[in-house]
Amino acid sequence: MIKIKKVREENDKFLAFAEKSPFYPDGKGGQLGDRGKIDTALVLGVEEREGLICHILDAPVEPGEHTFEIDYLRRKDIAIQHSAQHILSASFLRVADIQTLSFHMGEEFSTIDLDVPQITEVVLQEVEEMANEIVRSCIKVEIVETNIESAKNLNLRKSLSEKVGEIVRVVKIGDFDLSACAGFHVSNTGKIGIIKIVSWEKVKKTLTRVYFLAGNRALRDYSIRVSVLRELSTLLTSSVSEMPARTRILLEKVKDQAALINRISEEYAKYLSKDLETHKIKGINVSVYNGFDDVARFLPKYFQGDLLICKTSDGYQFSSEKIDCSKLIAFLREKTQGAGGGGTKKGSLKTSAPINKIFSLIDNYLGVI
Numbered sequence: 001m002i003k004i005k006k007v008r009e010e011n012d013k014f015l016a017f018a019e020k021s022p023f024y025p026d027g028k029g030g031q032l033g034d035r036g037k038i039d040t041a042l043v044l045g046v047e048e049r050e051g052l053i054c055h056i057l058d059a060p061v062e063p064g065e066h067t068f069e070i071d072y073l074r075r076k077d078i079a080i081q082h083s084a085q086h087i088l089s090a091s092f093l094r095v096a097d098i099q100t101l102s103f104h105m106g107e108e109f110s111t112i113d114l115d116v117p118q119i120t121e122v123v124l125q126e127v128e129e130m131a132n133e134i135v136r137s138c139i140k141v142e143i144v145e146t147n148i149e150s151a152k153n154l155n156l157r158k159s160l161s162e163k164v165g166e167i168v169r170v171v172k173i174g175d176f177d178l179s180a181c182a183g184f185h186v187s188n189t190g191k192i193g194i195i196k197i198v199s200w201e202k203v204k205k206t207l208t209r210v211y212f213l214a215g216n217r218a219l220r221d222y223s224i225r226v227s228v229l230r231e232l233s234t235l236l237t238s239s240v241s242e243m244p245a246r247t248r249i250l251l252e253k254v255k256d257q258a259a260l261i262n263r264i265s266e267e268y269a270k271y272l273s274k275d276l277e278t279h280k281i282k283g284i285n286v287s288v289y290n291g292f293d294d295v296a297r298f299l300p301k302y303f304q305g306d307l308l309i310c311k312t313s314d315g316y317q318f319s320s321e322k323i324d325c326s327k328l329i330a331f332l333r334e335k336t337q338g339a340g341g342g343g344t345k346k347g348s349l350k351t352s353a354p355i356n357k358i359f360s361l362i363d364n365y366l367g368v369i
C-alpha cells in the first residue's frame with residue numbers, strides 16, 4: 001500500500017504527494033523514474049517536490065492508503081541501461097583514461113558526457129568490445145552498503161558526491177568497477193545482453209556525448225537498421241558494404257545533371273527571350289513566359305522588352321527596366337490578396353490569380369500611374 005498525504009490538480013493532471021514511495025523518481029542519478037498505477041490512476045511521472053515524492057497521475061485519488069502497481073518490465077529496462085552505463089564508463093577509463101562527467105537516460109536512448117573534446121573511432125570500438133566482453137563474462141553485480149569513511153578508502157571510479165549521506169551504496173561489478181550509485185542495476189552483467197554505441201558528438205566545446213543502447217533497445221535498433229538497409233540495398237541494387245560508394249556516385253550524377261539543366265535552361269532562355277508572346281497594354285509591351293521555373297530564372301538576364309511576366313509554379317515573376325516592379329507588385333498583391341515583393345527591377349508575386357486577371361489589373365495600374 002502507498003499512503004497519499006495530499007492531492008491537488010495542476011495542468012489537467014493530478015499530483016499525489018507521499019512521504020515515502022515505492023516509485024523511483026525521474027532524473028535521480030540521471031535515471032528514468034518508475035511508471036505504473038496508484039489505485040486505477042496511471043502514474044505518468046514521479047518527482048521529488050516540496051520535500052515529498054510527487055506522483056503525477058492521469059486521474060484523481062483521495063488522500064489515504066491505496067494499492068499500487070509498478071511496471072517491472074520498464075524497471076528491468078532501466079536497470080539494463082544503467083548497468084550498461086557503469087560498464088561503458090569503466091571501459092572508457094580503462095581503454096583511454098577518459099572520465100565520464102554525466103549520464104542521462106532517455107525513453108529512447110541514453111547518453112554519457114565524456115571529459116574530452118573528441119574521440120577516435122578506434123577508442124570507441126575498443127571500449128565497446130571491452131564492455132561487451134564484460135557482458136559475456138556474466139559477472140555478478142553486488143550492492144554493498146558501507147559507511148562514508150570506508151567508502152572513501154575503496155577504489156571508486158568516481159569520487160563521492162558531496163550530497164552523499166552517512167551510508168554509501170556501492171555497486172560492485174566484480175573487480176571491474178566500483179561506484180557509488182542509488183539507481184537500479186542488473187544482478188549479473190549477462191542480463192544486459194548487448195551494449196551498442198550508436199552515435200557521438202561534440203558538446204559544449206570541450207565534451208564528447210556518446211549515445212548508447214543496451215538489451216532489447218539495442219536489439220530493436222538493430223532490427224530497424226537491418227530492415228532499412230535491406231530496403232536501401234534493393235533500391236540501390238548494391239550490397240550493404242558497397243552502399244556508401246554507390247550513393248556517392250548517384251549524388252555526383254544528380255549534381256552533374258542539375259548543372260546541365262542549368263546550362264540548357266540558360267541557353268534556352270537566351271534563345272526564347274527574342275521570341276516571347278507579347279501584348280501591348282497602355283503602350284507598354286508586356287511579354288509572357290509560361291513554362292519551366294528553371295528557364296524563367298534566366299529570362300530576365302536576356303530580356304530586352306518593357307515588362308516580362310513569367311508564370312511560375314506558385315505565381316508570377318516580374319522584371320522590367322521601365323516599370324518599377326516593387327510598386328506594381330504591391331498593387332497586384334493588394335488586388336489579388338497575394339504575397340510577395342521585390343526590388344524596382346525584379347520581384348515575385350505568390351497568387352493563384354489567372355494570367356487574364358493579372359493583365360486586366362496591369363491595365364488598371366498603368367491607367368493610374
Ligand SMILES: [Zn+2]
Nearest residue numbers: 082181182183
Ligand atoms: Zn548506477
